[in-house]
Amino acid sequence: MVDSITSLGRNGLSTWVIQRVTAVFLGLYALFLIGFFLTHPNLSYEIWTSLFHCVWIKIASLIVLLSLAGHAWIGLWTVITDYVKCSCLRFVLEIALIVGLLAYVLWGILVLWS
Amino acid sequence: MKSARPVNRDVTKYRFPLTAIVSILHRVSGVVLFLAMPLFLYYLSQSLSSVEQFQAVTETLTKPFPKVVLWVVLAALSFHWVAGVRHMIMDVGFAESLRGGQIGAKVTVILSGILMILAGVWLW
Numbered sequence: 001m002v003d004s005i006t007s008l009g010r011n012g013l014s015t016w017v018i019q020r021v022t023a024v025f026l027g028l029y030a031l032f033l034i035g036f037f038l039t040h041p042n043l044s045y046e047i048w049t050s051l052f053h054c055v056w057i058k059i060a061s062l063i064v065l066l067s068l069a070g071h072a073w074i075g076l077w078t079v080i081t082d083y084v085k086c087s088c089l090r091f092v093l094e095i096a097l098i099v100g101l102l103a104y105v106l107w108g109i110l111v112l113w114s
Numbered sequence: 115m116k117s118a119r120p121v122n123r124d125v126t127k128y129r130f131p132l133t134a135i136v137s138i139l140h141r142v143s144g145v146v147l148f149l150a151m152p153l154f155l156y157y158l159s160q161s162l163s164s165v166e167q168f169q170a171v172t173e174t175l176t177k178p179f180p181k182v183v184l185w186v187v188l189a190a191l192s193f194h195w196v197a198g199v200r201h202m203i204m205d206v207g208f209a210e211s212l213r214g215g216q217i218g219a220k221v222t223v224i225l226s227g228i229l230m231i232l233a234g235v236w237l238w
Contacts, residue, residue, distance in 0.1 A: 020205065023198050030191060038236075045161075045168040052162055068151070075144045104151055111159040 004081075006094045008073045019074045022067035029064040058112045065108040069101040136219040140197040143190035150187045181237050185230075188237075192229035196222050 009015025040047060051057055076097050084090040130138075161171045174180050200222050204210050209218040 020202060027195055027198065030195065045165045048168065049162055072148045076148060079141050079145065104155065107155050111155060111162065
């Protein structure tokens, strides 16, 4: 069996499970946010910040952000592996992907806790 | 193997089946969502920082071009969401046959199309 060192799950089954579980978190969070916007048509700054002052939404948002990093890593790793045949360029893209996702997570933490 | 059979090399005559188009759009929409994340995080941080910044963000999102960008992101989200749910329905063991896959692909296009139109109605 060939294991790719840049894949997130290390083996196919764990990658498959991570992709599905993170997808459920992301899907539910997207539904929640869109539902929030739909039920607050004239959203004010006070209501918006009071939502993100709750500890539960901070934690949920961070879990979702980490899910996004895992989900996008697996998804984009698959896309890069399928379409970029030059292994040198592929490696550079994969590292850029991981650095980018790490930056998303750290940026998200800064936004949520400041 | 040499064969006397005629070979059709007219590539314009080849058509992607709908299942392949849905699969590729699932990837494209995923890449779009990944690229849109900095925008989302930027607007989130701006809107939470102060009342003035919040109003600046809401004002920006009423302008035509940002609205189109927002619609593209919502459209990508709609498609990726529906196609993802279809994937998990197939994981559970439904609609896995050739016919089932074709019907699933059609339903994905129709449902996400409706969501994209609704997103447009919501924004404009």
